[in-house]
Structures are given as C-alpha cells and as structure tokens.
Amino acid sequence: xxxxxxxxxxxxxxxxxxxxxxxxxxxxxxxxxxxxxxxxxxxxxxxxxxxxxxxxxxxxxxxxxxxxxxxxxxxxxxxxxxxxxxxxxxxxxxxxxxxxxxxxxxxxxxxxxxxxxxxxxxxxxxxxxxxxxxxxxxxxxxxxxxxxxxxxxx
Amino acid sequence: xxxxxxxxxxxxxxxxxxxxxxxxxxxxxxxxxxxxxxxxxxxxxxxxxxxxxxxxxxxxxxxxxxxxxxxxx
Numbered sequence: 001x002x003x004x005x006x007x008x009x010x011x012x013x014x015x016x017x018x019x020x021x022x023x024x025x026x027x028x029x030x031x032x033x034x035x036x037x038x039x040x041x042x043x044x045x046x047x048x049x050x051x052x053x054x055x056x057x058x059x060x061x062x063x064x065x066x067x068x069x070x071x072x073x074x075x076x077x078x079x080x081x082x083x084x085x086x087x088x089x090x091x092x093x094x095x096x097x098x099x100x101x102x103x104x105x106x107x108x109x110x111x112x113x114x115x116x117x118x119x120x121x122x123x124x125x126x127x128x129x130x131x132x133x134x135x136x137x138x139x140x141x142x143x144x145x146x147x148x149x150x151x152x153x154x
Numbered sequence: 155x156x157x158x159x160x161x162x163x164x165x166x167x168x169x170x171x172x173x174x175x176x177x178x179x180x181x182x183x184x185x186x187x188x189x190x191x192x193x194x195x196x197x198x199x200x201x202x203x204x205x206x207x208x209x210x211x212x213x214x215x216x217x218x219x220x221x222x223x224x225x226x227x
Contacts, residue, residue, distance in 0.1 A: 060172065061170065061171065061172050082173075087176060092169075094165075094167075096159065096160065096162065098159065101157075101159055103159040103160065103162060104162065105162045105165055106162065106165045106167045108167045108168075108169055109169075110169040110170075110171060110175055111175065111176040111177075111178075112171050112173040112174065112175055112176065113173060113174045113175075113176055113223065114173040114174075115173070115174075118171055118172045118173035119171065119172045120169065120170070120171035120172070120173065121169060121170055121171070122167065122168075122169045123167065123168050123169070124165050124166065124167045125165070125166050125167075126162070126164060126165050126166070127164055127166070128164065131160035133160075
C-alpha cells in the first residue's frame with residue numbers, strides 16, 4: 001500500500017512539475033514591414049539635345065530656315081534645344097577663322113530655369129555686313145563645351 | 155592681300171528662350187530697362203514685376219545681384 005502511495009506521489013509530482021512549468025514567452029512579433037517610401041526619381045538636369053543654325057526662327061524659337069551658309073546681311077541664329085529641368089547657363093562663343101588666325105566675333109550667355117524641354121536661341125547681326133569667310137559658334141552648358149557648328153558667309 | 159582680321163566691334167547680339175530666363179540685376183538697372191532689353195518694350199516691365207512678386211515688393215526697388223525671372227516672350 002505504501003508502494004502505491006509513493007507511486008501516486010511520484011506521478012502527481014511529475015505532472016505537477018510539468019503542469020507548473022512556465023510557458024515559454026511568445027516569440028517576439030515579426031517586425032513591421034518597412035514602409036516603402038517611394039521617393040520620386042531626381043529630375044534630370046538640363047542637357048543639350050541639339051544645336052542648329054539658321055536664318056529665321058519660328059515662334060517656338062526653332063529654326064525655320066536651316067543653313068550653314070549665310071549672306072552678308074543675314075542675322076545668324078543658333079538654336080540650342082535642351083531637355084531636363086533646373087537652372088543652367090548656356091553660352092555662345094562666335095568666332096571668325098582665316099587660316100591659323102581666329103578673331104572673336106561675339107560672346108553671349110543666358111541663364112534659363114527650365115521646367116522641361118526648351119529651345120534657347122542666340123543671334124548675331126552686323127549692320128555693315130559680315131566679312132566673307134569661315135566662322136563657327138561654340139555652345140557651352142554651365143561652362144562645359146557641348147558642341148560646335150561651323151558656317152560660312154559668302 | 156591684307157592679313158588684318160576684320161573688325162567685329164559693331165556686332166549686335168541677343169538671346170531668348172522658351173524657358174524662363176534668369177537675369178541678374180546690375181548697377182543702374184531698372185525693370186523698364188530690363189524689359190526694353192529682353193522684350194524690346196520698356197512698357198513690359200510689369201510682366202517682370204508680376205513674375206517676381208515673391209522677391210519684389212516695389213517695382214522701383216531692385217538691387218544688383220538680385221536674380222529675376224524673365225518670362226518667355
């Protein structure tokens with residue numbers, strides 16, 4: 001009888017121990033997913049898409065009469081088409097060339113604040129007529145040359 | 155044949171853009187003077203004033219170094 005009591009006690013203690021066992025703490029909650037903050041892509045800065053020469057412009061500032069040969073009394077237009085947004089400085093450096101010699105004709109610049117594709121023009125004229133010969137215009141964007149166009153006056 | 159290079163001192167130049175131009179005010183400038191240079195019409199000064207009301211309170215007071223927005227023609 002005593003043996004039976006001991007067995008019952010052992011069983012009771014065993015289950016009691018398991019019954020009182022402290023439950024393992026619940027696993028920590030999974031971290032909240034990182035909020036996906038969609039940052040818009042940085043706007044592309046102003047870049048030169050094309051440079052064209054001509055004798056006349058349309059209201060959209062684009063060349064309507066493209067040419068690289070001008071007459072002595074022409075107004076000469078250089079149109080710089082740009083893409084991108086932001087502030088940028090465009091410069092036009094006009095020069096005359098004879099053999100190894102170069103003469104400065106005109107330097108001009110304009111700073112634009114573009115909100116998208118734009119056309120910017122530079123023009124030069126000479127009241128007493130252009131000397132015949134070879135010329136070129138060099139276009140710079142923020143002081144970096146981006147293109148040169150050669151032309152002639154005949 | 156003379157090797158002397160031609161004289162280009164009387165060359166006239168100009169520029170314009172479909173984008174808003176930025177003009178930095180120089181000593182002696184007025185809105186009328188800028189409008190004359192940019193639009194060929196001094197009476198167009200109000201266009202420049204309207205475009206720059208965020209920085210200009212009085213059209214008669216502009217200062218060297220100010221950067222003004224010049225709306226396209």
